[in-house]
Amino acid sequence: MFEIFGIPSQALFGQLLIGLINGSFYALLSLGLAVIFGMLNIINFTHGAQYMLGAFCAFLLLQLTGLGYWPALVIAPIIVGLFGIVMERTMLQWLYKLDHLYGLLLTFGIALILEGVFRNYYGSSGLPYQLPESLTGGHNLGFMFLPNYRAWVIFFSLVVCLSTWFVIEKTRLGAYLRAATENPTLVRAFGINVPRMITLTYGFGAGLAALAGVMAAPIYNVSPQMGSDLIIVVFAVVVIGGMGSIMGAIVTGFALGVIEGLTKVFFPEASNTVIFVIMAIVLLIRPAGLFGRTA
Amino acid sequence: MKKSILGLAAVAALFGGVAAYGQAGTQTVKIAVMNDMSGLYADLGGPGSVAAAKMAVADFAKINPNLKVEIVSGDHQNKPDVGSSLANQWYDADGVDMIIDVPNSGVALAVSQVANQKNKVFIVSGAAASDLTGPKCNANTIHWTYDTWMLANGTGSALVKSGGDTWFFLTSDYAFGHALERDTAAAVEKAGGKVLGKVRHPLNTSDFSSFLLQAQSSKAKVIGLANAGGDTINSIKQAAEFGIVKGGQKLAGLLVFASDVKALGLETAQGLVLTETWYWDANDANRAWTKRWQEAMPGKIPTMAHAGVYAGVLHYLKAVSALKQSKDGKAVVDEMKKLPTDDPLFGKGSVRVDGRTLHDAYLFEVKSPAESKYPGDFYKLRATIPAADAFRPLKDGGCPLVSG
Numbered sequence: 001m002f003e004i005f006g007i008p009s010q011a012l013f014g015q016l017l018i019g020l021i022n023g024s025f026y027a028l029l030s031l032g033l034a035v036i037f038g039m040l041n042i043i044n045f046t047h048g049a050q051y052m053l054g055a056f057c058a059f060l061l062l063q064l065t066g067l068g069y070w071p072a073l074v075i076a077p078i079i080v081g082l083f084g085i086v087m088e089r090t091m092l093q094w095l096y097k098l099d100h101l102y103g104l105l106l107t108f109g110i111a112l113i114l115e116g117v118f119r120n121y122y123g124s125s126g127l128p129y130q131l132p133e134s135l136t137g138g139h140n141l142g143f144m145f146l147p148n149y150r151a152w153v154i155f156f157s158l159v160v161c162l163s164t165w166f167v168i169e170k171t172r173l174g175a176y177l178r179a180a181t182e183n184p185t186l187v188r189a190f191g192i193n194v195p196r197m198i199t200l201t202y203g204f205g206a207g208l209a210a211l212a213g214v215m216a217a218p219i220y221n222v223s224p225q226m227g228s229d230l231i232i233v234v235f236a237v238v239v240i241g242g243m244g245s246i247m248g249a250i251v252t253g254f255a256l257g258v259i260e261g262l263t264k265v266f267f268p269e270a271s272n273t274v275i276f277v278i279m280a281i282v283l284l285i286r287p288a289g290l291f292g293r294t295a
Numbered sequence: 296m297k298k299s300i301l302g303l304a305a306v307a308a309l310f311g312g313v314a315a316y317g318q319a320g321t322q323t324v325k326i327a328v329m330n331d332m333s334g335l336y337a338d339l340g341g342p343g344s345v346a347a348a349k350m351a352v353a354d355f356a357k358i359n360p361n362l363k364v365e366i367v368s369g370d371h372q373n374k375p376d377v378g379s380s381l382a383n384q385w386y387d388a389d390g391v392d393m394i395i396d397v398p399n400s401g402v403a404l405a406v407s408q409v410a411n412q413k414n415k416v417f418i419v420s421g422a423a424a425s426d427l428t429g430p431k432c433n434a435n436t437i438h439w440t441y442d443t444w445m446l447a448n449g450t451g452s453a454l455v456k457s458g459g460d461t462w463f464f465l466t467s468d469y470a471f472g473h474a475l476e477r478d479t480a481a482a483v484e485k486a487g488g489k490v491l492g493k494v495r496h497p498l499n500t501s502d503f504s505s506f507l508l509q510a511q512s513s514k515a516k517v518i519g520l521a522n523a524g525g526d527t528i529n530s531i532k533q534a535a536e537f538g539i540v541k542g543g544q545k546l547a548g549l550l551v552f553a554s555d556v557k558a559l560g561l562e563t564a565q566g567l568v569l570t571e572t573w574y575w576d577a578n579d580a581n582r583a584w585t586k587r588w589q590e591a592m593p594g595k596i597p598t599m600a601h602a603g604v605y606a607g608v609l610h611y612l613k614a615v616s617a618l619k620q621s622k623d624g625k626a627v628v629d630e631m632k633k634l635p636t637d638d639p640l641f642g643k644g645s646v647r648v649d650g651r652t653l654h655d656a657y658l659f660e661v662k663s664p665a666e667s668k669y670p671g672d673f674y675k676l677r678a679t680i681p682a683a684d685a686f687r688p689l690k691d692g693g694c695p696l697v698s699g
Contacts, residue, residue, distance in 0.1 A: 011512050018504045116333075123595060124337035125552075126528055128560025131536065138538055144508060147536045219536055220501050221528045221558065225334060229499055264496075264505035269468050271505075272497035 014144030015261045021150045023257020024157035025212055029230065030237040030249040031161055032208035035168065038244030039181050039201045042092060043100055045108035047234065048227025049115060050206045053080045054213025055222045056118060059127050069132035069218065076214045077207035084206025088199045111228070118224035126223035153215055160211065161250045168246055177201065236279045242292025252290060323363045324621045326352075326608060327385050329378060329406065330396040330421055332370035335499060335525040338554040338595070340398045340421040342368075344604040346591035348395065350584075351608035359616050367391065371402045373498070378402035382409040392416060392621040393611055396604050400424035400471035410435045415624040418611060420603030423523070423550060424474040425687060428651040432694035435624045437631060437650045440603030441572050443475040444482075444687040446549050449570030449658050449680055451482035454517055459545050463515035464493035465506050465530055467522035475521040475549050483519075491515045496526070503530045507537050511544065519547045527551060528558050535563050552598040556661055556673045565663040572656050572685075573599035573640060574674055580639045596671045606638040610646075644682060649694035656685035 029051060036044045057076035061067040067075065087110065095103045131149055138147035168174035180187045180194045188194050213227075220226060237256055241248030256275055263274045282290060328348050330340035345368045352364045367389070371378035378397065385391035386409065394410065397403040398421025410417035411433040418437045419427055425444040427436060462483050466472040472495065480490045491513045494506050507530070510518045518539065520530050527548055534546055548555075551569040575585040575597050584605070588597050614630035615621045628650070636644040636652060644654035659674035667673065689697055 011508065014508050014512075015505055018502075018508060021504070022502050119333065119337065123554070124333070124335060124341065125339070125554040126525060126558035128558060128563065130560070130562060145511070145538050145542075147538070149536060150504075219533055221525050221532065223335075223525060223558070225525075226501070229501055261505050264494075265509065268494050268496055268506065272500070 019258035019261025027253025048231030054210025080210030081207030242289025248291025447479035
């Protein structure tokens with residue numbers, strides 16, 4: 001058994017793995033943000049609230065209809081995605097031509113309203129949500145105890161992230177989407193319904209946030225402010241990765257999870273700050289972010 | 296990270312008193328409830344504390360209708376700078392005589408200083424740091440409901456006695472967490488236990504797995520959670536997931552409110568040992584009070600912080616009406632220390648010279664889902680700690696007000 005900076009390597013491997021697990025939440029959330037920013041040019045501050053909505057949907061489905069974790073994993077993103085579509089159709093679509101700031105203010109305001117409404121009805125201390133039966137327990141990996149649920153989180157978010165990346169970067173549909181953001185008029189001329197595509201993209205981004213919310217429900221406290229605690233970090237992740245870069249968001253999400261995890265071992269007091277320190281450094285050296293294209 | 300950057304929450308001025316009759320004898324008092332109205336501590340204080348303060352005012356009006364009492368409230372967003380500037384504004388510009396509640400010890404310590412500078416009254420209900428009646432005590436502050444020493448002494452000693460003699464702390468990295476960790480470590484060592492290590496996490500952390508892994512590898516028998524609210528909930532939830540309790544380590548929730556137990560669900564929280572000074576279902580008087588309180592806060596379970604606000608306001612109003620003035624804060628606090636405390640929720644007690652209110656404390660254990668008969672049926676009583684033993688002995692606090 002060797003030691004690294006006085007920490008047994010065993011403990012360190014455990015922390016690396018935990019960092020990856022947390023990173024998968026960052027990746028999943030920043031992915032949605034990156035998709036929305038990349039395609040719609042909207043800085044979606046409602047993302048945290050949509051994540052919270054996903055978790056609450058899971059809770060309410062269980063309470064009202066008795067549907068457990070697995071159905072919720074499908075239904076909650078659809079419900080929140082539909083909510084996103086309504087939001088885009090009724091409000092966001094009028095803002096594309098304006099400065100980013102308007103979209104930011106609108107989505108931030110909606111996030112505050114959603115949080116306030118849920119706090120009013122459900123309080124701030126949170127709601128219980130149990131682990132699904134089939135994923136309780138865990139395995140001893142020798143260097144740490146890995147709960148089955150965490151293993152599932154890391155596997156599932158990798159699948160979701162990579163398939164999203166594949167669809168947007170490698171398929172015809174993705175090509176239409178990217179073309180539509182570059183030059184909507186020209187794409188329209190080819191007979192493609194650009195506004196509908198944009199609407200669906202926003203719905204998809206919101207659905208991704210809700211998916212992360214459902215996945216968080218059994219292990220994090222389900223409370224109205226759960227999203228706002230996370231959203232700032234996720235924004236930092238997107239900025240570091242490069243606004244709008246899909247792969248950037250995924251890779252940085254996982255990487256920052258690991259860095260944060262290590263900080264929790266060596267200097268736990270700074271674990272909330274370290275991501276922003278990295279963000280400042282990255283912005284100084286590469287203003288467009290690690291994977292961003294300079295405009 | 297708080298979202299309420301929309302400035303201070305609207306300060307709703309509500310008239311809680313009854314119209315005074317008898318022109319000459321009327322006296323006006325203004326009370327401000329300050330706490331976390333929208334963040335992680337909003338359920339243990341928040342609007343519920345305002346409701347409790349209004350109940351106290353209504354009840355006092357039955358004894359003395361000549362006192363006109365006004366209640367305002369505000370959100371400190373868990374930021375000491377927001378809290379102290381709000382306190383300054385209330386005391387200076389708005390004619391507030393007394394501020395009550397203020398969970399989050401960081402903010403409470405700041406407001407306590409402001410109250411002292413302006414010679415006003417400050418009654419702490421939601422905050423825990425025992426420093427408020429220790430080295431940082433002053434002649435204008437009273438600490439009502441509970442404190443870190445009492446929590447440490449209740450839960451810490453009880454667990455060491457039942458065999459949990461090695462400890463590891465997960466500590467919230469601010470005044471409250473530090474005080475709770477220090478006081479618990481002292482209680483553990485006094486009872487013959489040993490502290491093996493600690494890790495300090497930032498306030499409002501969502502993932503504790505990293506910290507829990509460190510606690511797990513310390514091999515300590517007890518993991519002491521020196522945190523509160525959402526942080527405690529997340530720690531307990533994830534400790535269950537990582538098989539920490541199954542692995543033989545015991546969790547000690549050093550500050551767990553009834554609202555936290557509700558959020559965890561009994562399935563996860565069962566068996567947790569905790570110390571509180573008030574429980575809604577402990578006796579008929581508490582149940583009757585809770586029923587009234589729930590008219591304003593439907594579906595919620597009141598915490599000891601809410602009860603403390605009610606009792607604190609009642610005792611304050613008694614002192615003010617005895618003195619017939621509310622402007623000289625120190626004189627009011629002196630009167631509050633002179634009068635014995637007596638209210639339906641905490642029973643008979645007293646306020647000590649260092650500002651500490653003395654009343655009984657209770658060691659509870661959280662029931663299993665099978666034992667719980669109705670919503671809110673959370674605890675079974677393990678022990679009652681008499682007022683004389685529940686709080687830190689006067690001489691150990693290091694409060695400058697205590698001479699000799």
